[in-house]
Amino acid sequence: MSYLIKHRITRRESLTLIGATLAATMLPSVPLFANTGGMHQKAFAGTDKTLPVIGMGTWRTFNVGSDPTLLDARTEVVKAFFEHGGGLIDSSPMYGSAPDVMGYALQQLGTPESLFSAEKVWSPAGGSAREQVAELKDRWTVHHFDLVQVHNLTDWREHLAALQEMKAEGVIGHVGITTSHGRRHDKVEQIMSSEDIDFVQLTYNITHREAENRLLPLAEERGIGVIANRPYDGGNLIKHLKQRNAALPEWANEECGCTTWADFLLKFIVSHPAITCAIPATTQVEHMRENMCAGHSLMPSADARQRMADYIESL
Amino acid sequence: MNAWTSYRLQDFIPFTAEVYFRLLERMGETFWPLHLLTLTLGGATLALALRHRTRLACLLPAPLWAFVAVAFFFQRYAELNWAGGYVGYAFIAQAMLLILMALTGWSMDNAPRATNPPVAIGIAIALYGLIIMPLMAPLSGGPWYQAEVFGIHADPTAVTTLGLVLIMLRGVALWIAVIIPALWLLISGLTLQVLGSAGATTLFAVLVIALLGIVWKSIASKP
Numbered sequence: 001m002s003y004l005i006k007h008r009i010t011r012r013e014s015l016t017l018i019g020a021t022l023a024a025t026m027l028p029s030v031p032l033f034a035n036t037g038g039m040h041q042k043a044f045a046g047t048d049k050t051l052p053v054i055g056m057g058t059w060r061t062f063n064v065g066s067d068p069t070l071l072d073a074r075t076e077v078v079k080a081f082f083e084h085g086g087g088l089i090d091s092s093p094m095y096g097s098a099p100d101v102m103g104y105a106l107q108q109l110g111t112p113e114s115l116f117s118a119e120k121v122w123s124p125a126g127g128s129a130r131e132q133v134a135e136l137k138d139r140w141t142v143h144h145f146d147l148v149q150v151h152n153l154t155d156w157r158e159h160l161a162a163l164q165e166m167k168a169e170g171v172i173g174h175v176g177i178t179t180s181h182g183r184r185h186d187k188v189e190q191i192m193s194s195e196d197i198d199f200v201q202l203t204y205n206i207t208h209r210e211a212e213n214r215l216l217p218l219a220e221e222r223g224i225g226v227i228a229n230r231p232y233d234g235g236n237l238i239k240h241l242k243q244r245n246a247a248l249p250e251w252a253n254e255e256c257g258c259t260t261w262a263d264f265l266l267k268f269i270v271s272h273p274a275i276t277c278a279i280p281a282t283t284q285v286e287h288m289r290e291n292m293c294a295g296h297s298l299m300p301s302a303d304a305r306q307r308m309a310d311y312i313e314s315l
Numbered sequence: 316m317n318a319w320t321s322y323r324l325q326d327f328i329p330f331t332a333e334v335y336f337r338l339l340e341r342m343g344e345t346f347w348p349l350h351l352l353t354l355t356l357g358g359a360t361l362a363l364a365l366r367h368r369t370r371l372a373c374l375l376p377a378p379l380w381a382f383v384a385v386a387f388f389f390q391r392y393a394e395l396n397w398a399g400g401y402v403g404y405a406f407i408a409q410a411m412l413l414i415l416m417a418l419t420g421w422s423m424d425n426a427p428r429a430t431n432p433p434v435a436i437g438i439a440i441a442l443y444g445l446i447i448m449p450l451m452a453p454l455s456g457g458p459w460y461q462a463e464v465f466g467i468h469a470d471p472t473a474v475t476t477l478g479l480v481l482i483m484l485r486g487v488a489l490w491i492a493v494i495i496p497a498l499w500l501l502i503s504g505l506t507l508q509v510l511g512s513a514g515a516t517t518l519f520a521v522l523v524i525a526l527l528g529i530v531w532k533s534i535a536s537k538p
Contacts, residue, residue, distance in 0.1 A: 060328075060331050064337075065334070065338065065391060066391075070337060096396055097395060283333065
């Protein structure tokens with residue numbers, strides 16, 4: 001206070017302050033890539049909402065049935081996810097008991113405000129999209145899904161129309177489509193171009209970059225959020241790096257703050273301007289912590305990303 | 316990229332090895348000491364088959380196939396894999412088939428001789444399912460509850476039954492009776508392969524040996 005009393009603001013300082021204030025009001029209310037003191041966040045789907053860049057997948061890892069030991073173990077993984085600033089959790093009726101396991105974890109931990117619940121409708125699960133969403137809400141023990149996607153484009157016209165209706169009614173927050181393993185990119189591109197969707201989920205990692213050609217630029221152009229699945233190529237990337245005893249290059253730490261291979265691989269993905277978040281899956285709390293670290297520190301520049309890709313290719 | 320050719324085997328296995336082996340362990344924990352009864356029934360079935368009481372021998376495993384269908388597939392495995400319910404129905408169908416064969420006596424081999432090579436193969440496979448399979452998990456350092464037992468777990472039930480039908484049946488009935496056990500062993504072997512378990516090789520070996528025995532018996536029994 002004494003500083004304010006003693007220091008009178010000069011005319012030059014006043015003009016600078018006014019200019020800075022005007023400039024600030026002209027900026028988007030939420031930056032595209034912001035570090036809000038914790039996990040990096042990205043805006044999505046042309047809204048002012050943001051998502052933490054590291055989310056969580058549940059394929060295989062959360063399908064533990066009614067095993068009490070494993071239910072508690074996965075609850076600890078979810079707890080670590082939220083403690084480290086996690087937001088989006090993605091599941092599907094195709095993933096066996098994963099939605100029930102999420103429901104168990106949320107019952108134990110409570111449902112944090114940061115949760116961005118992402119589910120899917122999938123024709124082989126039976127029932128209409130509306131019926132599937134209602135059943136999945138019960139399984140997750142949530143009242144609302146933030147995102148529901150058409151899984152692997154199965155009956156996408158019917159499901160997407162139903163999801164759009166539900167979104168208009170406020171039953172769900174956003175709609176999307178999914179693919180994986182680089183499948184049906186032509187169809188995905190067609191839907192992204194012609195339909196009003198908020199998210200697309202696809203496979204994107206340092207060794208599977210096909211989406212860079214058309215889908216990621218299109219997502220940026222259309223304001224569609226992108227969820228990157230299989231960030232470790234189903235675990236193969238980490239496994240191969242460990243088998244080769246590959247050392248993390250020193251420049252990776254200096255340029256991008258990478259201290260583990262998880263850091264390296266995830267930062268590569270989420271630093272792409274079109275990617276909203278990546279969804280690694282794990283069964284272990286320690287691995288969850290490693291994954292979440294990737295969203296907290298320095299992100300690679302475009303040049304550093306190219307260097308990262310070249311380095312992996314050279315191994 | 317062609318959508319179908321891009322699928323790999325692991326895309327169809329929606330759980331991890333940890334979860335699958337815990338499932339086997341939970342079956343052991345939940346139903347112990349029922350194992351003693353099911354093993355006794357398995358041993359009795361083998362003895363009856365070799366003493367030419369084949370219709371009764373065909374009947375005894377039927378309730379165990381139904382039990383595995385309900386306790387293993389419907390109540391537990393289907394939680395992990397949406398296809399598990401369909402496999403459960405297949406196990407029920409196998410139970411009904413065994414009952415039907417026992418009641419009608421269709422294509423029974425009423426005088427199987429242990430010296431007959433296909434029958435000897437059947438005996439070896441049945442003994443493997445009844446005695447060796449339960450010992451594999453404990454001998455490889457796993458807990459006793461993970462021991463896979465005939466009449467409790469799906470794999471030894473299918474293996475032992477393959478051996479038993481090779482002893483008891485002949486002709487078309489033999490081929491029909493092996494369809495479901497053989498298909499399950501194929502599925503289970505592929506599952507174990509994805510999960511990185513050495514048990515996969517053993518199941519494939521049993522399957523190949525059983526099929527050789529069936530072909531041998533079919534050729535040998537032709538007039």
